[in-house]
Amino acid sequence: MLEAVHLTKRYASLPAVQDLSFSLRPGQVLGCLGPNGSGKSTTVKMLTGLLQPTRGLVQFDGNNIQENLTEYRKLLGYVPEEPNLYPYLTGWEYLELVGTLRGMDRHDLESKINSLLELFSMHQSRHASIGSYSKGMRQRILLIAAVMDNPEIFIFDEPLSGLDVTSALIFKNLVQALGQQGRMVFYCSHVLEVVEKVCTDVLILRKGVVIAQDSVTNIGQLLGQSLESTFLRLVDDVDTMSVARDIVTVMTKAA
Amino acid sequence: MIGEAIDGVIRGLEKRRKRPFWRMVQLFVARIFRGGGESDSEGLDLGVGLVLTLLALPGGFVSILLFEKYGTLLQWMRGATNIDPFASTVPDEYFFITLSMAVTGMVAVWRWEAIFPDRRDYMNLVPLPVSMRTIFLANLVAVLFLVGLVAVDVNAASSILFPLVVGATQSAFLFFLQFAAVHALGVVLSSVFSFFAVFSVLGLGMALLPPRAFKKISPYIRTLVVMYLVTLLCTSFALPDLLHRQPGSAPTWMRLLPSCWFLGLSQLLLGHADRALLSLARYTLPGFGTVMVVAFCVYAAGYRRHFVRIAEMTEGESTERAARQSAVGRWLDRWVLCTPFQRGCFQFVWKTVLRSEAHRLVLAGIGGLGLVLASQALLTALQSEGSWSNALVSRDGLSIPLVLAFFVIVGLRLVFEIPVELRSNWIFRLTLDAEKHECEPLARKVMLEAVLPWVLLISFPVYVWAGGWEIGVLHTLVVVIWSVLLTDAALIRFRKLPFTCSFPLFQQHSIVTLLGCVFGFFMFAVVTPQFESWALAEPLRMIALVPCAAAAWYGPRYVRRTDLDIEKRMIFEEVPTRAVEILQLGE
Numbered sequence: 001m002l003e004a005v006h007l008t009k010r011y012a013s014l015p016a017v018q019d020l021s022f023s024l025r026p027g028q029v030l031g032c033l034g035p036n037g038s039g040k041s042t043t044v045k046m047l048t049g050l051l052q053p054t055r056g057l058v059q060f061d062g063n064n065i066q067e068n069l070t071e072y073r074k075l076l077g078y079v080p081e082e083p084n085l086y087p088y089l090t091g092w093e094y095l096e097l098v099g100t101l102r103g104m105d106r107h108d109l110e111s112k113i114n115s116l117l118e119l120f121s122m123h124q125s126r127h128a129s130i131g132s133y134s135k136g137m138r139q140r141i142l143l144i145a146a147v148m149d150n151p152e153i154f155i156f157d158e159p160l161s162g163l164d165v166t167s168a169l170i171f172k173n174l175v176q177a178l179g180q181q182g183r184m185v186f187y188c189s190h191v192l193e194v195v196e197k198v199c200t201d202v203l204i205l206r207k208g209v210v211i212a213q214d215s216v217t218n219i220g221q222l223l224g225q226s227l228e229s230t231f232l233r234l235v236d237d238v239d240t241m242s243v244a245r246d247i248v249t250v251m252t253k254a255a
Numbered sequence: 256m257i258g259e260a261i262d263g264v265i266r267g268l269e270k271r272r273k274r275p276f277w278r279m280v281q282l283f284v285a286r287i288f289r290g291g292g293e294s295d296s297e298g299l300d301l302g303v304g305l306v307l308t309l310l311a312l313p314g315g316f317v318s319i320l321l322f323e324k325y326g327t328l329l330q331w332m333r334g335a336t337n338i339d340p341f342a343s344t345v346p347d348e349y350f351f352i353t354l355s356m357a358v359t360g361m362v363a364v365w366r367w368e369a370i371f372p373d374r375r376d377y378m379n380l381v382p383l384p385v386s387m388r389t390i391f392l393a394n395l396v397a398v399l400f401l402v403g404l405v406a407v408d409v410n411a412a413s414s415i416l417f418p419l420v421v422g423a424t425q426s427a428f429l430f431f432l433q434f435a436a437v438h439a440l441g442v443v444l445s446s447v448f449s450f451f452a453v454f455s456v457l458g459l460g461m462a463l464l465p466p467r468a469f470k471k472i473s474p475y476i477r478t479l480v481v482m483y484l485v486t487l488l489c490t491s492f493a494l495p496d497l498l499h500r501q502p503g504s505a506p507t508w509m510r511l512l513p514s515c516w517f518l519g520l521s522q523l524l525l526g527h528a529d530r531a532l533l534s535l536a537r538y539t540l541p542g543f544g545t546v547m548v549v550a551f552c553v554y555a556a557g558y559r560r561h562f563v564r565i566a567e568m569t570e571g572e573s574t575e576r577a578a579r580q581s582a583v584g585r586w587l588d589r590w591v592l593c594t595p596f597q598r599g600c601f602q603f604v605w606k607t608v609l610r611s612e613a614h615r616l617v618l619a620g621i622g623g624l625g626l627v628l629a630s631q632a633l634l635t636a637l638q639s640e641g642s643w644s645n646a647l648v649s650r651d652g653l654s655i656p657l658v659l660a661f662f663v664i665v666g667l668r669l670v671f672e673i674p675v676e677l678r679s680n681w682i683f684r685l686t687l688d689a690e691k692h693e694c695e696p697l698a699r700k701v702m703l704e705a706v707l708p709w710v711l712l713i714s715f716p717v718y719v720w721a722g723g724w725e726i727g728v729l730h731t732l733v734v735v736i737w738s739v740l741l742t743d744a745a746l747i748r749f750r751k752l753p754f755t756c757s758f759p760l761f762q763q764h765s766i767v768t769l770l771g772c773v774f775g776f777f778m779f780a781v782v783t784p785q786f787e788s789w790a791l792a793e794p795l796r797m798i799a800l801v802p803c804a805a806a807a808w809y810g811p812r813y814v815r816r817t818d819l820d821i822e823k824r825m826i827f828e829e830v831p832t833r834a835v836e837i838l839q840l841g842e
Contacts, residue, residue: 050684070688077683084678086603088610094604102688106588135677145682 001025001048002184006056009042009208015207016042023154024186029179031199031216032188040188041081041209044157048078051232060153074102077146081188083138087131090142094130099147108237109148111209116144120167135162143171154178155184160194166173167221221252275385276393283397286376288371307408310362313354315412321347325420340430341527344421346495348438348521351413353514355442356449357488360709363453364477364484364616370398370454371461371557377565387431391558398554406446409639414439427784433525441521448513448543451550453480466561466579474612479618485623487514489631506536514543562632591700600683604701604753607675614670621669625662626823628780629655647721648791653730654784656714660706660738661779665772667702671753672754687752689825693747694756698753700743710734725793733787733800740807743777746809748818750825 006022017039024030030212045051047058048067099109107141111237117123122142139162141202160168178185189195196216204212372394380390418438422431461469507513519536522528592598608614636651646652719727790796
């Protein structure tokens with residue numbers, strides 16, 4: 001089980017995340033929602049060990065992940081928010097690099113890369129440089145890199161950005177299948193419908209603090225509304241309709 | 256009244272600056288300086304001010320160093336009282352011309368990707384109500400502005416300081432003025448020529464080759480251009496002397512060197528050109544004009560072929576390449592690269608060195624310098640010994656593989672520091688164990704892989720042929736052992752994965768490092784071959800090298816042993832040491 005215990009992160013004394021606690025059990029797909037600046041990315045970075053918490057800790061099976069970060073990361077598949085990849089490597093070379101660094105067997109690595117590239121419709125472009133890839137193609141390379149070593153824990157930060165409809169559908173089904181297989185999935189997104197569809201539980205952040213945490217069905221039932229309405233009610237005090245009307249007014253105003 | 260007029264002019268300029276055309280010129284100027292190409296690289300982003308300062312530095316430094324040559328007191332102390340300033344400035348004038356050509360040419364090579372508008376510009380500008388011709392003209396104006404700025408910047412310091420230094424030997428102020436004007440004209444014209452010559456060479460490829468072929472070939476052309484520019488700079492050590500000894504007109508090969516044309520022009524304008532220089536000066540204006548016309552034509556053709564048709568070109572074409580590992584790769588994986596870290600990162604390092612433009616160009620520049628010094632050593636050896644076999648086993652001949660090995664090792668060590676796509680290093684942060692101290696063994700293996708194959712496969716048979724088995728084996732052994740020791744010394748306190756760590760440009764120990772390199776070169780490539788040529792007459796003398804090797808082997812190990820564990824931890828960010836550290840204990 002992966003646990004965040006009273007996680008707090010401050011950047012030069014400004015709090016990004018405050019006293020955040022939650023747990024992620026095998027088979028659970030935990031969606032993390034929140035507006036920009038709510039601390040989602042900071043939370044993800046602390047869960048992956050890329051960032052050390054100012055206070056609190058992340059535990060895996062009762063052990064602080066910082067004590068043996070390398071072992072923990074062997075169990076981790078991560079898709080970051082931005083597809084930052086080395087543009088002069090080809091897709092195949094990048095995956096080979098990741099697989100080698102993860103200590104995968106060479107033969108196993110090659111066959112897995114080829115099969116996954118085929119399944120993600122990237123086989124044709126595998127020897128083109130990443131610099132020439134579209135955002136969706138880069139995202140697919142990141143997804144392959146995250147799943148190819150069969151990890152226990154998955155952390156996805158906006159994994160659908162740039163993906164076409166088919167790839168996005170495949171991915172959504174994949175996330176559900178991973179949950180059914182008993183993997184732990186932490187899923188950060190802005191797209192409420194996706195979270196509602198693929199996640200079993202949801203965590204809503206606002207200004208670095210958890211404001212709601214429960215199963216998707218319970219949260220909806222509790223407030224008697226859809227996840228979108230619940231989210232808007234909890235997180236934003238903005239009347240979205242009136243903002244849209246104001247935009248049209250400004251747009252059409254004569255100079 | 257005057258104030259109002261100035262205000263009016265400023266307001267007018269401000270208004271003009273905000274017009275669409277000039278906004279676009281500003282955009283292109285900023286892009287040429289700050290980026291371009293396919294990647295959103297943040298590898299080594301230097302500010303405009305810093306770039307201009309760095310470009311201006313060499314000319315300034317060299318001018319200051321010339322005080323020693325032209326100082327009247329020092330001349331008097333040397334007993335040189337009646338010196339002809341025109342004759343004695345020819346080698347320095349030639350050096351300044353080659354320096355300005357080399358620096359400006361390298362700027363053209365470095366910024367080539369950013370000179371032409373790219374796909375990003377296409378996607379941003381073409382949908383706007385701006386004609387293609389306006390975009391073309393705005394980019395052309397930006398390129399001309401860049402050329403003017405670089406030409407003035409590179410030569411500004413030398414155009415003031417050099418005439419000042421030389422003028423101090425003369426009492427007439429008119430001499431200073433004339434000398435300064437001619438010098439400035441010569442170096443600025445040679446700068447502009449160099450920029451457009453590089454532009455023409457690359458642009459011709461762009462205009463004639465299919466886009467995909469040009470994309471593939473362009474990095475190699477640029478590497479060759481950098482090597483040519485370094486070689487051109489190195490001609491300044493020998494060419495003025497050769498010119499001085501020419502009795503008649505200049506030989507044909509000299510007419511092919513544009514730097515000689517500009518030297519001829521400046522001497523002609525000073526009224527002190529001999530027959531050889533006069534014959535060279537004749538080529539300046541036709542050569543300059545031709546290059547300008549060619550550059551403009553290839554720019555227009557390149558713009559039409561590449562920018563206008565960007566939308567028609569596919570973005571991500573795949574080239575079928577064998578993904579299977581080569582036999583050498585399998586052998587390395589099995590016997591040399593012991594851990595997943597080394598296996599993965601070894602490939603990554605080589606791919607970066609070979610594919611990243613900045614790294615390849617820096618390495619080409621350093622390698623070019625090494626090649627020039629090595630060929631100079633070979634020429635000297637051939638001149639003094641007569642036959643190839645005697646030349647190779649002479650002091651200068653023995654130094655050749657040592658010179659090359661030194662520049663390869665030091666060059667690689669330098670490029671390891673230059674970051675590439677820092678935002679992409681998260682994958683290494685995520686997968687590597689920072690406590691394992693594997694960066695140094697990895698870097699050592701990369702460096703030795705760049706040296707040992709050619710030492711064993713080329714240098715060894717050549718020396719066996721030239722001097723027999725004994726000399727061949729002993730010399731190869733020396734080169735190999737010295738290379739291993741130099742690699743060890745170069746990697747003291749190296750704790751980063753090459754290219755993945757931020758790099759502060761100026762560090763406190765930069766000067767010490769530079770002096771260390773000069774001293775290292777002296778010991779490695781000057782003293783060692785000198786000792787070898789003496790010792791090879793009586794091979795037992797080679798034993799004297801053992802204590803030196805032992806000391807060089809022990810030094811880095813001692814430093815490593817005394818380092819704390821925290822000092823060996825792999826880093827991804829290098830921050831300059833602060834005089835005062837704030838302990839944020841409150842957090």
